[in-house]
Amino acid sequence: MAFDAIETPFGKSDKIIGGAGTYIAWCASNFTPVKQISVVGGDFPQSELDALTARGVTLEGVQVKKDEKTFFWSGRYHMDMNTRDTLDTQLNVLANFEPVVPESYQDCEFLMLGNLLPSVQRSVIEQLKTRPKLIVMDTMNFWMEVAMDELKKTLAMVDVLMVNDSEARQLSGEFSLVKAAAVIEKMGPHFVIIKKGEHGALLFHENKVFFAPALPLEDVFDPTGAGDTFAGGFIGHLAKTRDISFENMKTAIILGSAMASFCVEKFGTQRLREIGKSDIDARLEQFVQLVNFDIDLV
Amino acid sequence: MAFDAIETPFGKSDKIIGGAGTYIAWCASNFTPVKQISVVGGDFPQSELDALTARGVTLEGVQVKKDEKTFFWSGRYHMDMNTRDTLDTQLNVLANFEPVVPESYQDCEFLMLGNLLPSVQRSVIEQLKTRPKLIVMDTMNFWMEVAMDELKKTLAMVDVLMVNDSEARQLSGEFSLVKAAAVIEKMGPHFVIIKKGEHGALLFHENKVFFAPALPLEDVFDPTGAGDTFAGGFIGHLAKTRDISFENMKTAIILGSAMASFCVEKFGTQRLREIGKSDIDARLEQFVQLVNFDIDLV
Numbered sequence: 001m002a003f004d005a006i007e008t009p010f011g012k013s014d015k016i017i018g019g020a021g022t023y024i025a026w027c028a029s030n031f032t033p034v035k036q037i038s039v040v041g042g043d044f045p046q047s048e049l050d051a052l053t054a055r056g057v058t059l060e061g062v063q064v065k066k067d068e069k070t071f072f073w074s075g076r077y078h079m080d081m082n083t084r085d086t087l088d089t090q091l092n093v094l095a096n097f098e099p100v101v102p103e104s105y106q107d108c109e110f111l112m113l114g115n116l117l118p119s120v121q122r123s124v125i126e127q128l129k130t131r132p133k134l135i136v137m138d139t140m141n142f143w144m145e146v147a148m149d150e151l152k153k154t155l156a157m158v159d160v161l162m163v164n165d166s167e168a169r170q171l172s173g174e175f176s177l178v179k180a181a182a183v184i185e186k187m188g189p190h191f192v193i194i195k196k197g198e199h200g201a202l203l204f205h206e207n208k209v210f211f212a213p214a215l216p217l218e219d220v221f222d223p224t225g226a227g228d229t230f231a232g233g234f235i236g237h238l239a240k241t242r243d244i245s246f247e248n249m250k251t252a253i254i255l256g257s258a259m260a261s262f263c264v265e266k267f268g269t270q271r272l273r274e275i276g277k278s279d280i281d282a283r284l285e286q287f288v289q290l291v292n293f294d295i296d297l298v
Numbered sequence: 299m300a301f302d303a304i305e306t307p308f309g310k311s312d313k314i315i316g317g318a319g320t321y322i323a324w325c326a327s328n329f330t331p332v333k334q335i336s337v338v339g340g341d342f343p344q345s346e347l348d349a350l351t352a353r354g355v356t357l358e359g360v361q362v363k364k365d366e367k368t369f370f371w372s373g374r375y376h377m378d379m380n381t382r383d384t385l386d387t388q389l390n391v392l393a394n395f396e397p398v399v400p401e402s403y404q405d406c407e408f409l410m411l412g413n414l415l416p417s418v419q420r421s422v423i424e425q426l427k428t429r430p431k432l433i434v435m436d437t438m439n440f441w442m443e444v445a446m447d448e449l450k451k452t453l454a455m456v457d458v459l460m461v462n463d464s465e466a467r468q469l470s471g472e473f474s475l476v477k478a479a480a481v482i483e484k485m486g487p488h489f490v491i492i493k494k495g496e497h498g499a500l501l502f503h504e505n506k507v508f509f510a511p512a513l514p515l516e517d518v519f520d521p522t523g524a525g526d527t528f529a530g531g532f533i534g535h536l537a538k539t540r541d542i543s544f545e546n547m548k549t550a551i552i553l554g555s556a557m558a559s560f561c562v563e564k565f566g567t568q569r570l571r572e573i574g575k576s577d578i579d580a581r582l583e584q585f586v587q588l589v590n591f592d593i594d595l596v
Contacts (some may be wrong), residue, residue, distance in 0.1 A: 254591050
């Protein structure tokens with residue numbers, strides 16, 4: 001949970017609420033209760049915490065460090081919206097974050113590890129007395145460069161890894177995404193999701209593959225948080241249905257893509273706060289239209 | 299119809315048979331008889347012409363200029379296979395190509411215009427006494443740079459335009475592919491297909507959109523001709539079924555993608571010469587698995 005300041009070709013935001021945990025919680029809470037673990041400073045608005053509570057997000061695991069400041073990131077997107085420059089990063093409370101899993105969280109069956117130091121992600125797994133039914137991990141190229149050993153240790157403990165295409169190539173040393181997924185599966189996760197931004201996402205599992213497109217949009221206003229929102233939709237659907245089969249993961253990925261398509265329509269979490277079940281259902285119908293074809297004609 | 303010499307990160311070909319018309323004919327002849335219009339030099343092997351005839355490709359409209367040489371292109375692909383450098387282009391017989399539509403071709407209902415000078419493409423349309431049921435046009439950025447007025451004249455006469463994503467942006471002046479397609483539809487074609495290489499293809503028509511993925515492959519060996527093969531599969535299916543509805547175009551695009559996925563597995567037209575109906579059916583089943591999901595669970 002963080003503050004972001006974002007510049008895109010379409011405009012510039014003030015210092016707004018962001019962070020992987022924020023996007024995941026706003027998204028997943030459409031489908032399932034959420035128990036959040038994070039850390040914020042005394043500058044984080046109480047109203048934001050209250051808004052999450054009102055959506056069914058338990059905040060007992062969110063540490064509030066009154067005398068410190070919340071993590072801050074500032075970035076500028078290029079015209080293609082797939083690349084961005086980081087303008088400023090202030091770790092603040094994240095510099096010494098030691099997550100503590102509350103006793104009331106021990107019943108959690110679905111664990112989503114947002115992108116953070118792999119050792120911090122692992123500490124959450126290790127604090128859970130019963131291994132969750134499914135552990136999903138997001139990570140990024142930065143940890144491959146500065147903490148590859150730690151990353152591999154955590155990777156060996158999870159079921160699903162989510163990375164983008166260039167990260168999959170970097171982690172595996174393979175250019176072909178099919179080969180990259182096979183190498184990553186050998187590192188631990190039995191399922192590998194490779195995110196390709198506007199080009200959709202691939203799910204790999206053994207010799208199976210599924211592809212979910214991104215919805216073609218007139219404008220992508222702000223891609224910040226799209227990957228986290230995708231993760232929130234994915235695990236939210238699995239937690240709701242309690243079915244971790246490959247077949248159900250297909251639906252979960254479509255749902256993740258649908259939720260991400262909302263996220264990018266406005267700055268920050270704004271669009272995610274506005275939508276409800278009817279919006280989500282209508283968008284899912286658009287995905288059916290987008291990829292559904294009749295092969296009997298052939 | 300041409301000679302190509304191709305270098306990829308996986309190897310280097312001799313001077314092999316290539317050209318948009320060649321790929322389109324090899325592909326479309328899986329689905330429908332083909333009447334070919336093209337020009338070759340005296341150096342073009344008779345055995346290649348015989349091989350096409352054996353597949354049901356009529357060559358009456360293919361001019362053989364005994365004393366001239368066939369068009370030649372040589373190129374080198376980069377590691378990502380999406381970009382390439384042209385090493386050599388020798389126009390030869392193409393420099394003064396004036397296509398002549400034989401009388402026996404006047405019954406053609408489906409016309410595929412492979413990438414070539416827009417004025418040459420238009421001359422074929424103008425020679426047909428009865429307008430075909432469907433005219434599909436491929437083109438490229440080069441003509442947008444040197445012959446935009448001619449391109450727009452031809453564009454106004456066709457039903458379907460096929461371009462890649464950067465060409466769609468260049469032609470329309472719009473970055474968003476959704477907006478680009480809308481602008482291009484106003485130029486004439488009621489259907490716009492935007493090819494994204496390994497990222498699949500989009501079909502736009504009025505306010506509808508359909509997405510066909512590319513099959514994730516372990517190796518893309520040689521992408522030369524993939525777009526032409528895609529075109530051949532697309533029009534081949536439409537000509538076979540004689541149904542030009544948006545719904546049937548969805549199936550046609552999946553078929554085009556399936557055929558293109560074969561094309562890239564070996565150098566040149568080699569793979570297209572090997573495959574038959576059972577290979578195509580098996581690959582279509584892979585596409586069903588790749589994108590099929592059950593949304594009732596949500």
